[in-house]
Amino acid sequence: MKTIVHKSNSRGHADHGWLNSYHSFSFGNYYDPNRMNFGALRVLNDDTVAAGRGFGTHPHKNMEIISIPLEGDLQHMDDLGNSTVIKSGDVQLMSAGTGVAHSEYNKNQDKEVKFLQIWIIPNKEEVTPRYDQISIKDLATKNSLYQILSPSPDDAGVWIHQNAWFYLGDYESGKTDSYQLKNKKNGVYMFVLEGEVEIANEILDKRDGFGIWDTTTFNFKVHKESKLLFMEVPMTF
Template identity: 50%
Template sequence: MRTVFHPANERGYNDIGWLKANFSFSFGPFFDRNRTNFGALRVLNDDFIARGNGFGSHPHDNMEITTIVLQGALEHQDSMGNKGIIKAGDVQVMSAGTGVVHSEYNPSETEDTLSLQIWIFPKVRNIEPRYDQKNFGDKFVQNEFTTLISPVKSDNTLWLNQDTTFSQGSFDAGQQINYTIKTPGNGAYVFVLEGDINIDGQDLNKRDALGVYEADAFTIQTNSESRLLIIEVPMV
């Protein structure tokens, strides 16, 4: 098993007032040649979006984009005709494919939004753009991972144009969690949303991350109440 540790305090950061963004990988004004991607995982942005503000219309192509709202809400609108609100507990996926234009805006006048935007390189380029959204608020079970995104199309999960699996769960202190790689050859990027864990002797705190690869499985030890997101991706 091989690992790469990404401490939270070494992420890129940009503050433009209404947007405070932390970059796990090189993005915008932040460039680190050693942090350009983890396999097919290209972007993990941890964003604070102030009430009444957001991203105006902008284009994407040939990228698999996931938005996870942790607090508050985002209003989404795109050139495919989709328009709606993404709330905490919702996960949104968008295959940009041949090209799509979209906007994301915090519609609240009272509450700020915390969200993750995650980009993954596609398995097949230039597909027809697509959009989907699902609420997982009632799906989570304490001390278990819930699959949010799967490479196999299912009514219970979302799907992206890549052999990727997203899993999220909340765990009590003192848990020992065995995670098995779902797609052989994939790596797993473990992102600590809350709490304090240990993987293979490496301590991780809030917003730290550990990429694990060349392994079939690994064990997570929770040292405190913890909430985790695991993004499993091809390494080539």
């Protein structure tokens, strides 16, 4: 079993005034050759956007882009004809494929919007661009992991062009659980949204990241009420 710990204060940081962003992996002006990716997980940005501000129209290509809102309302528009709002309890997916252009704005003029932007390197390029958005409220469970993403359109959550699985977990203090990998060639990057959890003798706090691979299963213990994101991805791609 191999592991790596990324404490929250070791992340890259960019404060543009309207955008306050923390980067778990190299992105924009933050570059660390030792933190380019975790397997097929290329980007994990923890973004806060000021009231009424946002990202103007910009392009993407050959990337699977997942947005998970944490607070507030995020307005999305793209050249595929979509105009939607995503909020906490939703998951958004864009398979950029041959190319898509989109914009993202804080819909509200009186409060911030916070969301995770995640990029997964696909296993198939030049696909037809695709947009999906779901509510995960009906999938949510307490004190167990629930799936929000997979490679299959027939499975729970959104689907992407990669052998990857995402799970969320909302746990009470003192609970224990385990994770069974779908593929022994994969690894799991766990991100603590809230709380405190212990994995492989490591104590992880809010916004800490923890990667684990060369194993088929692992256990974790929750020390404080926690919200956790598990991202299983191929380590070679």
